[in-house]
Amino acid sequence: MTRRARLALFALAGPAFAAVLVIGLHGLPTFGDYHGVYGLLVNRIEPRLRHATDIVTALNFDIRAFDTLGEEFILFTSVSGVALLLRRLRVADEHAERSRGTEDHRFAGASAGVRMSSLLLIPLLIALGGYVVLHGALTPGGGFQGGVVMAAGPLAVLVAGRYLIMKHLAPEWLLEAADSAGAAGYVLMGVGGLIFTGVLLKNFLPLGTPGELLSAGMMPLNSIAVGLEVTGAFLLVWTEFLDQALITTGGEEG
Amino acid sequence: MSALQTTALIAVVAAGTAVVLTPEALRQTMVLGIFGLTLTILFFTFQAPDVALSEIVVSGVGLPLIILAALRKIRSQERDRQAEERDS
Numbered sequence: 001m002t003r004r005a006r007l008a009l010f011a012l013a014g015p016a017f018a019a020v021l022v023i024g025l026h027g028l029p030t031f032g033d034y035h036g037v038y039g040l041l042v043n044r045i046e047p048r049l050r051h052a053t054d055i056v057t058a059l060n061f062d063i064r065a066f067d068t069l070g071e072e073f074i075l076f077t078s079v080s081g082v083a084l085l086l087r088r089l090r091v092a093d094e095h096a097e098r099s100r101g102t103e104d105h106r107f108a109g110a111s112a113g114v115r116m117s118s119l120l121l122i123p124l125l126i127a128l129g130g131y132v133v134l135h136g137a138l139t140p141g142g143g144f145q146g147g148v149v150m151a152a153g154p155l156a157v158l159v160a161g162r163y164l165i166m167k168h169l170a171p172e173w174l175l176e177a178a179d180s181a182g183a184a185g186y187v188l189m190g191v192g193g194l195i196f197t198g199v200l201l202k203n204f205l206p207l208g209t210p211g212e213l214l215s216a217g218m219m220p221l222n223s224i225a226v227g228l229e230v231t232g233a234f235l236l237v238w239t240e241f242l243d244q245a246l247i248t249t250g251g252e253e254g
Numbered sequence: 255m256s257a258l259q260t261t262a263l264i265a266v267v268a269a270g271t272a273v274v275l276t277p278e279a280l281r282q283t284m285v286l287g288i289f290g291l292t293l294t295i296l297f298f299t300f301q302a303p304d305v306a307l308s309e310i311v312v313s314g315v316g317l318p319l320i321i322l323a324a325l326r327k328i329r330s331q332e333r334d335r336q337a338e339e340r341d342s
Contacts, residue, residue: 031255032255054304056304057304132307140303140304140307141303141304141307142304144308145304145307145308145311148308148311148312148315148316149307149311152311152315155315155319234316237320238316238319238320238323241319241320241323241324242319242323244323244324244327245322245323245324245326245327245330246323246326
């Protein structure tokens with residue numbers, strides 16, 4: 001298509017699209033105008049029903065627990081796919097260029113200050129991540145959010161320019177185990193609901209006092225399972241990508 | 255809408271446009287991280303701290319890291335190909 005034909009097409013399609021957009025936006029409710037019934041209902045019943053104070057977590061692990069089960073396995077499957085593909089590539093690469101790849105990776109630019117602050121970051125990130133995971137049912141956060149923060153902890157070693165030490169700290173077998181144990185743990189909790197209450201994923205643990213760490217029934221355990229899976233999954237994907245970028249081809253400049 | 259929310263919305267529009275207009279992939283990754291930060295502030299000002307927490311780590315660490323690793327791999331492959339062409 002020539003430039004003129006493309007411009008002519010845009011001259012037709014652009015205003016039409018803009019018109020549809022303006023008409024559509026015109027029909028929207030005004031800002032802050034909330035007509036939902038569901039949200040208000042959930043906000044009212046969930047603290048009473050499950051003793052959870054963070055309704056977002058209560059939604060994820062109680063009211064829509066089955067959706068979360070699906071999301072768990074979306075993450076699990078995609079991470080397995082990435083690992084499967086990239087490991088195959090890596091094997092091919094290693095055969096072709098075994099002599100060139102070096103096993104030691106150091107950034108030339110990682111100063112003492114960067115290394116020092118990353119050393120400080122590791123415990124802080126892991127502690128914060130663990131806190132967010134454990135307090136999922138109480139305050140904003142939960143398994144996914146805390147899991148990603150925790151996964152960033154070992155990554156601070158990479159920022160300090162010591163990728164192989166990061167791999168030592170979080171070896172692949174450990175990440176795989178965390179990923180699978182988290183996914184399996186969530187399923188087992190669900191099956192527990194099926195056994196003890198007759199409903200898949202339904203709460204079967206005592207509810208406890210609202211606001212305390214061990215309250216809201218299964219939610220802290222669900223949160224830990226999801227946190228474990230997410231930590232393992234993210235670190236595994238990062239490791240696979242970094243292996244590709246840093247080890248098999250990053251020989252000469254390191 | 256409060257002034258904070260309006261400011262956050264404008265920042266998201268500006269940063270999102272900046273991501274599209276940045277020409278080079280490496281720099282674009284950095285701008286993408288800043289875009290994620292403005293989105294985080296947006297979620298936070300609209301009282302969705304759960305989403306803000308996820309957004310800050312995924313857009314600040316998770317996504318850029320994967321893009322940077324992929325970029326490095328692509329570039330080293332290109333360098334290898336050029337070296338081979340020079341040799342032959």
